[in-house]
Amino acid sequence: MPQGFRLSFNGGPAARALRESAARGLFLAAEYVLGEADQVVPLDEAALQRSGTASVDAPSLTAMVSYDTPYAVRQHEQLDLRHAPGRTAKYLETPLNAARQEVAALIAAEIRRALR
Structure with a gap:
């Protein structure tokens, strides 16, 4: 004789946990x-x-x-400014582009933790 079962899923708490973990991952x-x-x-x-x-x-x-300084945008965008060795214009854009994999991994790790 076939056995029946009933399954109910309360997705609200799961969705909230996933959003919270995504926000934590974004912050990290x-x-x-x-x-x-x-x-x-x-x-x-x-x-x-x-x-x-x-x-x-x-x-x-x-x-x-x-x-957040009055000259932050100028320092970032003006490529002909001279900087100390190891310092550069595009100081935010370049590290962001270089860290794409690390950024994705940090976010994914937090979401995986929420799914456990």
Whole structure:
């Protein structure tokens, strides 16, 4: 005789856990990119480096890495400025592009933890 069963799935808590883990992963990834950018950000008195922040907007699952000084954009975009050895323009863009695999791995690891 066939045996029956009933399965109910409450997807709300699972979806919330996945979003929370994705937001955590995004924050870790943003912190990683910030650390990499801090290695090449132009230095004079280190005000630019100290202004770096990483944050996440959890509802939109958007991560942000920014530097907040009046000259941050100019230092990033103007390629003809002279910098100390090892420091460069595109101090945020270059590390972000170089860290794509690490960023994806950090986010994926947090999501995998939530699925356990």
